[in-house]
């Protein structure tokens with residue numbers, strides 16, 4: 178049995194923290210009880226200064242890009258970033274890539290992350306995930322604007338799922354509005370009729386995504402030219418990407434919209450009209466790294482769709498730390514309460530992936546992991562806050 182107290186315990190089940198809270202777990206970390214600590218009432222208690230919170234859920238990562246840490250120049254914009262990632266392809270051996278992924282996995286564990294949604298374009302990360310102490314969901318990503326290869330992409334991605342059988346759960350998904358065809362989304366919707374299939378899409382990470390869909394202009398058109406990709410079959414829709422694509426998504430699955438840096442308030446309100454399983458995912462560290470821009474977090478407070486947080490990959494971030502992401506949100510939008518950002522970092526992600534029976538909140542019977550946040554002042558994190566994994 179283990180017993181922990183701290184200045185505050187945030188269960189996330191309750192909106193308000195428990196001052197001088199006491200959390201008791203079994204040796205495995207399963208929660209036995211949560212109460213107020215009364216001095217002298219218990220023995221064998223670990224006393225901490227700060228706030229105890231549940232283990233974090235990292236809703237968006239690319240383990241496969243871990244070997245690109247520090248290799249891509251910052252603040253050059255998304256099309257340039259994509260070109261750099263493609264340029265580095267085949268420059269590293271599988272063994273070195275796997276070794277970088279293992280380090281990234283350990284880094285996430287140290288940073289108090291207990292569950293990860295990970296984008297994969299190959300099966301290389303499967304062995305890292307199979308031997309990890311973290312819980313993984315793998316999104317097998319399909320890339321292709323050519324409408325004639327839509328069904329072929331679905332078949333290939335579906336066949337890749339077997340490689341991840343011992344690595345947690347897996348589903349097939351699209352990459353982004355600028356690397357798919359309408360036919361691919363239609364085929365995916367058909368596939369989702371008889372598969373439980375979580376969906377993730379990089380959404381409005383760069384404003385030229387919207388320019389492409391509205392007028393077939395902007396830096397993505399130049400990118401296709403540079404890469405020799407033919408987009409003659411692409412017809413602009415006079416709408417920005419989210420408004421053009423939302424009706425094409427399946428209604429019966431959870432769908433993670435990742436980044437949302439250039440999502441407008443109109444887009445946020447538009448989503449309310451669709452009774453689909455949409456969740457937002459913010460990766461502010463990567464947005465600063467690539468675009469030097471952040472989403473309008475205040476827009477999303479008005480949304481009916483829950484928000485989550487992700488680190489993105491080490492190609493576009495200096496750390497894989499959900500606490501670091503929370504610090505950026507707080508620094509940018511101090512009016513958003515800590516309790517709200519904590520829910521993004523924990524329970525909402527757990528619900529998206531269907532892990533909430535075990536993860537996401539401190540509740541009797543769950544095994545969510547426990548993190549201590551240090552330098553916690555006036556009910557909030559500070560720039561000096563660090564995460565210490567208690568269990």
Ligand SMILES: [Zn+2]
Nearest residue numbers: 237239379489
């Ligand atoms: Zn990403």
